[in-house]
Amino acid sequence: MIIPTGNYKDLFEERKKGGGYLAGYPLNLRASQSHELKNYSYFVDLLNNKNTTNRDSALYIHIPFCDSICTFCCFTREIAKSDKVAKYLQVLESEMCKYAKSEYIKSSKFGAVYFGGGTPTVLSADQLGNLLSYVKSNFHLTKNAEITIEASTHNFNQRKMEIAIEKGANRTSFGIQTFNDAIRKQFNLQDSSRDVINTVKIAKEIGFDIVDIDLMYNLPNQTMKDWEIDLQNAIDLGVENISFFPLHIHPNTLLGKQIESGEIPHPQTKDVEIDMYLKAVEMLTNAGYKQQHISKFVLPNTDHKYNILRLGHHDCVVCGPMANGNIGNCVYKNTKSIEKYMNMVRDGNFPIADCVRLSKEDEMRRYMIRGLGLLKVDKREFKNLFGEYPEYIFPDIFEQLIKKGLILVSENEIKLTEIGKIWGYNVCASFCSKFGRVMNIHGDMVA
Numbered sequence: 412m413i414i415p416t417g418n419y420k421d422l423f424e425e426r427k428k429g430g431g432y433l434a435g436y437p438l439n440l441r442a443s444q445s446h447e448l449k450n451y452s453y454f455v456d457l458l459n460n461k462n463t464t465n466r467d468s469a470l471y472i473h474i475p476f477c478d479s480i481c482t483f484c485c486f487t488r489e490i491a492k493s494d495k496v497a498k499y500l501q502v503l504e505s506e507m508c509k510y511a512k513s514e515y516i517k518s519s520k521f522g523a524v525y526f527g528g529g530t531p532t533v534l535s536a537d538q539l540g541n542l543l544s545y546v547k548s549n550f551h552l553t554k555n556a557e558i559t560i561e562a563s564t565h566n567f568n569q570r571k572m573e574i575a576i577e578k579g580a581n582r583t584s585f586g587i588q589t590f591n592d593a594i595r596k597q598f599n600l601q602d603s604s605r606d607v608i609n610t611v612k613i614a615k616e617i618g619f620d621i622v623d624i625d626l627m628y629n630l631p632n633q634t635m636k637d638w639e640i641d642l643q644n645a646i647d648l649g650v651e652n653i654s655f656f657p658l659h660i661h662p663n664t665l666l667g668k669q670i671e672s673g674e675i676p677h678p679q680t681k682d683v684e685i686d687m688y689l690k691a692v693e694m695l696t697n698a699g700y701k702q703q704h705i706s707k708f709v710l711p712n713t714d715h716k717y718n719i720l721r722l723g724h725h726d727c728v729v730c731g732p733m734a735n736g737n738i739g740n741c742v743y744k745n746t747k748s749i750e751k752y753m754n755m756v757r758d759g760n761f762p763i764a765d766c767v768r769l770s771k772e773d774e775m776r777r778y779m780i781r782g783l784g785l786l787k788v789d790k791r792e793f794k795n796l797f798g799e800y801p802e803y804i805f806p807d808i809f810e811q812l813i814k815k816g817l818i819l820v821s822e823n824e825i826k827l828t829e830i831g832k833i834w835g836y837n838v839c840a841s842f843c844s845k846f847g848r849v850m851n852i853h854g855d856m857v858a
């Protein structure tokens with residue numbers, strides 16, 4: 412690893428902590444203007460025609476239920492109640508069916524499927540198995556399609572794992588956050604580090620091709636030594652993928668309130684957060700992992716396909732409330748409320764809250780944002796798609812980023828530098844339109 416030199420910790424006032432909103436560019440930048448489309452005929456027209464791109468697509472299925480609430484969680488999710496979950500699954504199947512019957516989806520092939528949440532493993536073994544079977548029989552999956560189940564260690568038992576694998580799942584992603592028992596308790600995480608380790612070992616033994624672990628760093632009461640222990644635990648487990656994110660404190664969460672009242676201390680400074688990031692890069696690189704994404708390291712030949720498709724120039728079809736996806740040059744977001752989602756689907760509609768057809772400028776911006784999320788952009792592909800190299804389209808942004816030492820531009824690609832990776836989400840965000848300038852579904856400028 413190249414250790415950065417110079418004043419690399421003060422390049423931006425604030426270090427952006429995650430890229431969820433960037434994947435949904437430009438929708439989430441204009442969330443305040445989100446509106447339910449009365450008429451999404453352009454989107455429907457698109458689905459009525461064949462997909463002629465010959466590119467693999469990604470499919471995301473959302474399960475918005477959990478069986479306990481983590482104190483830091485700001486997502487929209489509900490405690491799972493069996494009758495509501497059962498009704499939700501029926502509605503979800505109707506939504507998937509609506510897509511699956513369309514010409515566009517019938518002529519699409521899916522290289523990766525991701526069941527996310529919430530916590531998909533709150534479903535019973537049978538519910539999980541049925542959902543997997545439904546997807547496999549109604550969508551054309553490629554021969555080596557990656558199928559991921561996002562999981563909590565405390566509710567992904569051996570029976571559920573066996574069913575999931577039997578029905579085709581080959582990757583699981585555990586939201587572990589930390590192995591530190593005191594912090595786990597503080598965050599309302601349900602099992603001890605010993606149980607977590609045991610479950611991950613079972614997942615590996617039972618036959619998932621890829622096991623992924625999500626960790627969080629710069630947590631209240633977490634020292635650098637604690638962080639090193641978390642990383643070492645993950646490495647010792649031999650998991651194929653490791654993702655890590657700095658804690659983002661949302662004021663409306665229980666943790667946010669506990670910090671505000673002084674019950675729990677603030678995380679440490681931005682400088683310490685950067686040191687923790689660099690420690691992870693050092694330890695994971697030394698252990699044989701390579702960086703695939705700003706926040707993800709993988710062992711050789713275990714790339715996270717869904718991530719690559721999601722952030723590449725591929726369609727991502729999404730089902731379930733609050734999920735956002737893209738088909739052709741349409742970017743769309745499903746309604747947030749579970750009730751509203753269920754009503755819209757029951758009424759025979761797509762549960763879309765916001766949908767735009769991208770302008771060419773926003774397509775180019777999105778390409779840069781997503782590509783740099785995966786650390787580099789292929790200039791030739793950009794030129795093939797848009798007719799010009801990116802540095803000629805965005806000269807001011809390039810000038811700033813090069814001046815700060817955040818990107819390297821060579822003949823064929825644009826890469827984040829080691830310093831650029833520290834500030835990866837800030838670099839990506841540099842390509843967002845300041846004005847959220849997008850066209851609506853009919854091609855009219857709306858902002």
Ligand code: SF4
Nearest residue numbers: 477480481484528529
């Ligand atoms: S499991 Fe995930 S979605 Fe559920 S409460 Fe915890 S962080 Fe939130």
